[in-house]
Amino acid sequence: MKSYTTHNMLRPWTGRLGALLLPALLLLAAGCRENDVPKPAESPPAVAAESPPTEWLIETPVPGDPNRVWTRPRSSERQDDRRRMVEVLRDVYGLNDPPVLRAMQSVPRHWFVPETQARAAYIDSPLPIGFGQTISQPYIVAYMTHLLDLDPSEKVLEIGTGSGYQAAVLNEFTPHVFTIEIVRPLGERAIRTFRRHGYETLHVRIGDGYQGWPEEAPFGAIIVTCAPEDIPQPLLDQLKPGGRMVIPVGPRNTVQELVVVHKNVDGTIRRESRMPVRFVPLIREKDPR
Numbered sequence: 001m002k003s004y005t006t007h008n009m010l011r012p013w014t015g016r017l018g019a020l021l022l023p024a025l026l027l028l029a030a031g032c033r034e035n036d037v038p039k040p041a042e043s044p045p046a047v048a049a050e051s052p053p054t055e056w057l058i059e060t061p062v063p064g065d066p067n068r069v070w071t072r073p074r075s076s077e078r079q080d081d082r083r084r085m086v087e088v089l090r091d092v093y094g095l096n097d098p099p100v101l102r103a104m105q106s107v108p109r110h111w112f113v114p115e116t117q118a119r120a121a122y123i124d125s126p127l128p129i130g131f132g133q134t135i136s137q138p139y140i141v142a143y144m145t146h147l148l149d150l151d152p153s154e155k156v157l158e159i160g161t162g163s164g165y166q167a168a169v170l171n172e173f174t175p176h177v178f179t180i181e182i183v184r185p186l187g188e189r190a191i192r193t194f195r196r197h198g199y200e201t202l203h204v205r206i207g208d209g210y211q212g213w214p215e216e217a218p219f220g221a222i223i224v225t226c227a228p229e230d231i232p233q234p235l236l237d238q239l240k241p242g243g244r245m246v247i248p249v250g251p252r253n254t255v256q257e258l259v260v261v262h263k264n265v266d267g268t269i270r271r272e273s274r275m276p277v278r279f280v281p282l283i284r285e286k287d288p289r
């Protein structure tokens with residue numbers, strides 16, 4: 001399986017300078033270490049009310065690795081739509097987790113949905129993303145992220161990259177996000193989306209997530225956004241003692257249960273069922289598609 005890391009890409013603002021400057025920048029970049037590349041300001045540029053939408057990057061050193069940069073892209077576009085979405089999560093669902101609500105306010109969901117669905121990007125509903133797959137509804141993304149209880153020092157593995165939105169939300173909590181997608185065109189589209197908007201620390205692999213990502217194990221947290229009939233043993237094996245896995249488990253094309261799996265420090269497993277959910281099935285490489 002090949003994997004792709006968005007780390008070390010040209011930043012989007014360099015891309016936007018257009019074809020004229022690109023060859024010169026590439027020549028320059030070839031001789032540059034990442035630290036030599038000039039960085040955009042950390043805070044958003046001042047924007048007049050009627051200005052077109054702006055994108056910017058919040059950049060901080062990766063904790064424990066000051067030579068790497070943790071980028072969290074931002075957009076001034078549709079902030080009010082996101083605010084209303086967050087109000088629903090907080091006031092209707094009673095999700096009282098300020099860091100998760102901040103992450104949901106910060107990540108522009110409309111970057112991740114197909115253009116035909118852009119108007120619906122902030123309603124609390126799953127949306128089709130092509131290839132028979134869906135981006136989960138915002139409440140499920142927020143609730144699963146809440147259950148993961150992430151820490152910036154932890155590695156997190158997602159199975160089912162889909163649009164890339166959940167991975168982008170995870171990137172708000174830790175610069176160590178690894179995500180696997182089995183449908184190649186979806187994985188490639190997510191990589192393009194990450195690249196376009198400046199996500200630099202996300203690691204994407206195209207392949208069967210049932211097997212996990214053994215070279216990067218163990219993971220402090222694992223989130224599965226497609227439903228297997230049973231919890232995959234390789235994922236249990238790759239969970240760190242003290243780690244959490246959030247996973248929908250159950251039969252295909254009907255209701256599953258959302259399960260939180262805790263791996264105790266002695267390696268034993270504790271399993272808690274949270275609520276009924278409905279996810280697309282986890283596909284195996286041998287399945288007909």
Ligand code: SAH
Nearest residue numbers: 135160162163165166182209225226282283
């Ligand atoms: N987390 C996604 C939603 C994913 S929908 C988002 O934020 O948009 C579930 C995804 O799981 C689909 O894209 C599907 O192709 C993928 N998937 C299904 N089986 C898989 C497997 N075995 N390994 C990796 N990805 C898988």
